[in-house]
Amino acid sequence: TKLALSWHQVGTQLAPSVENVDKLILFCTEARSFAELMSFMDVTDRTKFRRKYIHPLLKTGILEQTVPDKPNSRNQKYQLTAIGLELINVIDNNS
Numbered sequence: 001t002k003l004a005l006s007w008h009q010v011g012t013q014l015a016p017s018v019e020n021v022d023k024l025i026l027f028c029t030e031a032r033s034f035a036e037l038m039s040f041m042d043v044t045d046r047t048k049f050r051r052k053y054i055h056p057l058l059k060t061g062i063l064e065q066t067v068p069d070k071p072n073s074r075n076q077k078y079q080l081t082a083i084g085l086e087l088i089n090v091i092d093n094n095s
Helices: 018-027 034-041 046-059 082-094
Strands: 063-065 077-080
Touching: 018 034, 018 046, 018 082, 034 046, 046 063, 046 077, 077 082
Parallel strands: none
Antiparallel strands: 063 077
């Protein structure tokens, strides 16, 4: 038996659109809190937002945490890495 519904069954897409990822990357040119990021992207579900955007951007090394040793710190912010900053040039050149 299935223990959980797949994303398609609940009518949500797991993969974010390229436009949304680009928008988020451009917004992170300065360190931003999780709440700022959610508000900017007009998202209300913290878990889905973290799973859909934050975790993949952290794993690929595009974003980094300002307090990496305390991932749940209330002072935690997210900022671009060197890779993320290079991506901005690519995004700007493509738009």
